[in-house]
Amino acid sequence: MVLERLEALPVGSFHYKLLLVTGLGWLFDSMDTGLIAFILPVLAKEWQLAPGQMGLIGSIGLIGMALGAVVSGTIADHLGRKKVFSITVLLYSIASALCAVSWNYQSLLIFRFLVGFGLGGELPVAATLVSEYAPSRVRGRFIVLLESFWGLGWIAAACIAYFFIPVYGWRMAFALGAVPAVYVFLIRLHMPESVRYLLSRGKVEEARNIVITLERKLHVPVLPFNDAVEKLPPATTVSFRELWKKPYMKRTIMLWLVWFGINFSYYGIFMWLPSLVFQQGFTVVKTFEYVLIMTLAQLPGYYCAAWLVDRLGRKYTLSVFLLFSGVASYFFGHASTAAALMMWGSVMSFFNLGAWGVLYTYTPEQYPTTIRALGSGWAAGFGRFGGMAAPVMVGVMIGHSFGFGAVFYMFAFVFIAVAAVVMGLGIESKQRDLESITAVQNRSKSVKQTL
Template sequence: MELLPDHAEFNAPAPAGVGRSDASVVEAEAGRIVAEVEALPLTPLHRLARVIVGSATFFDGFDVLAIAAALPVLIKLWSLSPEQVGIIISVGYLGQLIGSLGFSYLADKFGRLRCASLSVALFAFGSLACAFASGPASLMAYRFIQGLGLGGELPVAATYINELAKTEHRGRFVLFYELIFPIGLFAASLVGMWVVPNIGWQAMFFLGALPAFIALCMRRFLPESPRWLASKGRFREADAALDRFRKSGRSAHTTGQPAIAQQAHQPVVRQEQPATWRSLFRPPLLRRTFVLVSLWFAGGFVTAGVTAWMPTIYREVLHVDLATALKYGTYTSLAGIVGSAFCAIAIDRFGRRRWMTVTWLCTGFAMLAPIVFAPMTAAMTTFCISMAFGFAAAAFIGCYVYTPELYPTRIRTFGVGVSSAMLRLASIICPSMIGWFVARGTLSTSYVAIAGVAFFAALAVGLFGEETTGRTLEDTSSVPQPDQAA
């Protein structure tokens, strides 16, 4: 494809004082880039992007649960109290909260890939440092550093993959990539069953340092998001990125160059009313932000409570041996994979709003089962908790496609970052809360709290959520005018 001529107006967003005709040219060029992204067939480079970014997300999931596999040993080794265990879990999520806001803000300014690779390198370094922790204090410090990278990787990677996807089957395209996160959780449980008793807890963190190599692959093999480049007015670079996808398709024996969609494409956000980060907290985007932070908070609350604490609860409260406790944790992680896979298959058919409403309701009811049918054996408790986690995973993984759909390109990553910060905030609160209840012998209260958060998420998306299935990314994310916000 012939690249655009080197005109200044094609290399920067239209300034506030630009003429109407020039602004229209910029808007038309941005719309052209978006139309060509939508017209691209699925190429080997699309698949490579999912593999490389998905590999980083796999280790994101692995590192999140590595601490859960190590804690039953560290409790004995360092004589940790339940409150200390809660703090060790929570401090990592504090780093993730800060990292999600910081990296997502930078990614909207400086690019998706640059910030994604930096965040991956940072959490790999933090994981390596955790392996050399000599006590609770040093482990907390290293987990905070690790958390900065883990928090940054999620919103940037999710936004990048969403911006490569076309409208048709976007949910499936994105969520089959995101499915790698619960697989990472399952792998950490499975590996931990053998590695921790036989090699030692440090080995889990050595394995978590492997993504340092993935950070190099991101910058070398993947192009920047054409949608992000177009939002910055960098149309020549966007064309170059698109050309890499086309060449990848031709190398895989595709026939010819894909034609640009003939129908008029939904325009991007107009220059005269640009969206900024403050727009997230003002009408009309405030309603979307409320729904999304509710969903992400619920996802973090359930995930942190179930994955991080349950192996320790099986060991310390239900009095099973270490191998059995880790095995039960693996069953729960496997349920998360099953739930996530069902979401990837079904969410385009059932719709985002309906799917998440029903699955969050089911999560709440499953969390209440150990109380309603008490007393329960450890095996039956595991079954109920695994069912709850499976439904929660089926609900929560939908946020990875739903959230980027609701925010304009220029603030999309920051919008995802703010939402995922609620995931981290919940992940800070829930482990400490469970530690407090466990220390006082009132574990069932934790189940009620987790169920309550799940029910609230179901109400939020059911009453106030917008349906985005089958609409282009530019259509779903456009900022309504004030008189349309009701």
């Protein structure tokens, strides 16, 4: 069987090349998202923006991300992962270049929406593609490592902010975000289509040829395929209603709530972090320096999560990282010195971004191939509503003099709440074949009904 041979492949150069190719796209996406956070305090001063207007600049991109995630997740189950991934990367690259020539507040909002649409479309499709190629024994580690490129992108954004914005201005920062347009051509050369997607569309021979090619590259003995019918159902069952049927309804509710909460907290915190630190009385250069230090803590958070996710499991690793994100947010809101601010900000970055890595592992594993990109896209898309609301809400809270501490108490509560949701509604999918998760649960349900 095609899937059995795909699953049995040793982890080798192909898997790491796929991780690198998709990861670089993730890095550029993150860099673009991070740049707007560093540009905001400079832009607010130059254009005399009110807190509400600053919040809308942060939120408009997330509106685009929500629509992009839903649209790309839906069409990726019809057109394929590779094609949609390429289109969305190209779209956000062009839109980022347009941001560099924005002539007023309104034009910047339009271009930021387009950037968000491309960005939101690429992320769930990339995670789906990697999850469908990585063997179940290392799938969790690979997805978290993929997500770690997000941390590298934020570090790149922080470095651009620290070294370029004070000298060359914010337009140069946006121009650098257009670099991924060249990267689209690498995608075409080095990234195959998902074998599981091809089987679900009835393209058995194409799927078999990819597996044979991979076996040769990885020095695995190549045997002829027999004529046995592959087990995957055809893709004609793809429908939004499938997400709300048993056994997927409980998973969908859990994922939507967690995605909403983690987006709300992440974008509310990190989109405003440079501006909030700046408002504590630090200079722009000092602010960028402190935020760069906090951002560096994201990488060990990812790598710790990557180590735990295949040992402790997805459900428990995600819950623990969300819980400690909440604890760190609470104490960050209490910080009264620069040292305390950096320490708790670094702890918050460590656990927050580690939780993101686990969530991108966990989400595609909750659905079968025929609705995997659809389910992942809708979960990510719904989560973006949390990301839209948070920057605006923080702007309103600041405008009404709620203060630094109150903002982070709110985020602490949200983190702890979604940790409880994962513990209460989540299922464990550690080291299971993507198709077997549903089958095992359906058999378990049948046994209970019989008893």
